[in-house]
Amino acid sequence: MTEYVGKPMPRYQGLGEVTGTATYVDDVQYPGMLYVKVLRSPVARGTVKGLDFSDTLKVPGVVGVLTADDIPGVNIYGVYGDQLVLNPQDLRYKGEPIAAVVGRDEDAAQAGVEAVKLDVEELTPVFDMFEAMKPDAPIVRPGTTSNLFEYDEQGTTTRIIKLGDVEAGLKEADHIVEGRYIEAIQDHAAMEPQVSVALIDDAGRLTIHTHSQCLNYHLAQLCPVFGLSQSKINYLGGRVGGGYGGKNEINCDHIAGLAALKFCAPVKYRLTRQEDLAYTGKRGAWVFDYKTGVMNDGRIVASHIKEYHDSGAYCGFSPYGTEKCGMFASGPYNIPNILIEANTIFTNRYPSISMRGYSVLNGQVAADVQMSRIAEKLGMDPWELRFINAWRDGDMGASRYVVDGVGALEAMKRAAGMAGIELPDKLLQMSSRSR
């Protein structure tokens, strides 16, 4: 074992990558393969009033169309089971799939999409989380009365993480420092755009070539859509041309699979770079309001954090991300009194999904920008403020976990060294083993 640990090893399957023979999903081709293009919502919120494919079916090279009526199983997928594969009715975001056109090549399928007579009644959308929380805001999810995610059957919309008594802590503090931190959406922009190839194989199974980052997880979502048991689906993955969380979401496998089942042919559905950027999941927006109580000597005694996460039009990964973010939003610091109030809010944006260091980093970035702001307010060296408050072994985190094997001080010392910053001796003498 020790001959491998800590030493660089040639990448598994790497010879295929350097010789160009590695097979990514878009490299897979079958004779007679058909291609899919998707009709997407032209509006951020609206109702479909008419959907007429008569001209589409006349386009040369168009083989047929795929609508919600063609789904053999259920028209539902997603982590929280709230997204529609093809939405024939109440459109919640711009680019939401309505129907698909299958053609002998992509140009024919695209011409078919453009020939669909789609009549949509546009409704007023809401894009801002704070607007969406107002009582008279447009409702993103039809059939509900608010844009806040409910965490339980009692309708709890705010997740609370509580340690000590934050009000008493803020009262005791010598200074109160407040800050709002806004983090915009981010796209994964993997080099490999989203793509799927599906066909019925020689064993009669639905075979799907996928770049899924989580095969079993997606298979469990796909089985009910196709109305097939797992043994009837050959879900072939393993080669991912960059994911970073963006391929934790199904964008093509469901539609390619449905088309292969309906037309009994190999089908490729791939997104162009423009489609990939416009229509696939993003790291959603976050807003944090911090109110921190700090003593003259730099000790933080209380932290009250309000967290708002934009889920987009469906859950995506957001309700879970909001909770996870809250658990780390007070940063790697020993704070005896903490109150974190977290909300997941629906807007008419694309559903938010996982991305690199998902949700944890969002809270920690805000927590550390707040630390710099506190240091500035106290006139204290920001390194010193962080060293004073950093976790030591045995300290307690916001959700009452006792931390052990802490390395925050050691990591900061090393980072300072690498950046050429000389820290004073009193900081260099500090250790995570004791306070």
Next chain:
Amino acid sequence: MKSILSFSLNGAPVEVLVKTTDTLLDVLRESLGYTGAKRGCDAGDCGACTVIVDGLAIRACLAIALTMSGKEVVTIEGLGKQGDLHPLQKAFHQHGAHQCGFCTSGMIVSAKTLLDKIPNPSQDEIVEYMSGNICRCGTYVEVAEAIQAVSGGKE
């Protein structure tokens, strides 16, 4: 309406039926099955489809296929293969200069034309020359190391 295109691909003559709107990338990937050049952006921005035409690195997604008539095209598949790797392929593999691998073939092809032009490039020359090849995993440091290792015929 299709026409016959004749050119040299990795040293061997090929003839293929192409549409006037086909790009070299369409022809290589979809018609000839040479999938080493990748379709990353299809707009000339990412470099994943880089191939060599008459000694110059070009974006296959921007080259109209019919303009390739009579030219010499070299793709990643023409540089070397398993068991007979090009020194750059070997160095990329040894230095871990690839993660998801999607940009790698374009990177290696670009690097080949760099070393053909400047056998002993400086770090700045490598960074400048390779700036047209995007890697989202962030292997740039290792890519430069791999190229340095090969430059001057050291490997």
